[in-house]
Amino acid sequence: MQKKHSLAYYIVIFVIVQVIWLSIAGLWISRFIINNVRFNKIGEEYAIQIPDGGAVAILVIGLSLLVLALAGMSMLFRFLNVQFNLARLYDNFIANITHELKTPISSMQIAMDTIKTRNLDQNTQQKFLANIEEGTQKLKNLIDNILVISRLEQKVQIFDCGVVEAEDLIKENIKKLAAEYAVHIHLTSDLTPKTTIVFNKMAFFLIMKNLVDNSIKYSKHDVRILINLSHHKKWIKIVYQDNGSGIPPKMHRKIFRKFYRGKNRNISNVKGTGLGLYLVRELVKYHGGKIKILKNKEKQGTTFQIKLPQYPLKKKKYLKKLLS
Ligand code: ADP
Numbered sequence: 001m002q003k004k005h006s007l008a009y010y011i012v013i014f015v016i017v018q019v020i021w022l023s024i025a026g027l028w029i030s031r032f033i034i035n036n037v038r039f040n041k042i043g044e045e046y047a048i049q050i051p052d053g054g055a056v057a058i059l060v061i062g063l064s065l066l067v068l069a070l071a072g073m074s075m076l077f078r079f080l081n082v083q084f085n086l087a088r089l090y091d092n093f094i095a096n097i098t099h100e101l102k103t104p105i106s107s108m109q110i111a112m113d114t115i116k117t118r119n120l121d122q123n124t125q126q127k128f129l130a131n132i133e134e135g136t137q138k139l140k141n142l143i144d145n146i147l148v149i150s151r152l153e154q155k156v157q158i159f160d161c162g163v164v165e166a167e168d169l170i171k172e173n174i175k176k177l178a179a180e181y182a183v184h185i186h187l188t189s190d191l192t193p194k195t196t197i198v199f200n201k202m203a204f205f206l207i208m209k210n211l212v213d214n215s216i217k218y219s220k221h222d223v224r225i226l227i228n229l230s231h232h233k234k235w236i237k238i239v240y241q242d243n244g245s246g247i248p249p250k251m252h253r254k255i256f257r258k259f260y261r262g263k264n265r266n267i268s269n270v271k272g273t274g275l276g277l278y279l280v281r282e283l284v285k286y287h288g289g290k291i292k293i294l295k296n297k298e299k300q301g302t303t304f305q306i307k308l309p310q311y312p313l314k315k316k317k318y319l320k321k322l323l324s
Helices: 007-045 055-117 122-153 166-181 201-217 276-286 316-323
Strands: 162-165 185-189 196-199 225-232 235-242 290-294 303-309
Touching: 007 055, 055 122, 122 201, 122 276, 162 166, 166 185, 166 196, 166 201, 166 225, 196 201, 196 303, 196 316, 201 276, 276 290
Parallel strands: 185 225
Antiparallel strands: 162 196, 225 235, 235 303, 290 303
């Protein structure tokens, strides 16, 4: 089997190669300049005119090529770096997803074996059945996320979108999620009932579900979720806020990347795949919107801001295409 080298190995090789060829180029330039100076001196000594043969032009061309080669190398290095990071994140993803699949399957297996082999009373049996239902739900969520991501990445038109009233849609989702997660979500809104967006209902549910799921996972105590809806020119603004462990500012830039998993204050050992926020961002983008994390003045919890184009005021052409 081929030996797998570490990232440091490739970086060291890359740096050595760069040092070698830069030294050769440096040597060539210094020899060129020294020779040129020597020729000029000889010319002065013997009072003869030595034609410079376009020496300056050659030097300028040589230096420009060197700068171009350096720029190319630095781009190549950045590209390699991205690829290495992706490969590392992918390895983590495989380890994480194996765990995410195995855990619910094992607990469902235990629950089924217990129901089959023991003579349980009605109540205990219901508890085990609830465990099985929970495991099935977890697996379904995971598979839904992966399927939607793969279709989004293949850029196939996958969602049947419709014109929906934004506030109604959010209220409907809050109701469903409050029942599924037994969590209280407080909604405030300045929207008029006629404010409409173009969205696929299942996609909107996936967005909300991933946000709520994270708020619960990354919170040590009872979670409080606040959602505010408002107008912002031709956009509607959804501000989603929880009181969990928060996301350190240095992680903000990376948080929506595929497979990225962060380290959270006071919270350890939370399992995940690093796909949730990536999917949220892709779905928001698909519907013509934007998402970002807002800096939190109180330094507690996490606040996301989602902006969606109002229909038919904004991004008319794009939204019409979604509707066709
Ligand atoms: P996962 O939860 O599977 O790790 P996500 O893409 O959903 O992947 O989230 C990426 C990272 O962002 C998480 O690992 C976590 O560190 C951080 N994160 C996401 N949502 C929250 C939140 N509501 N509170 C604190 N940290 C969060």
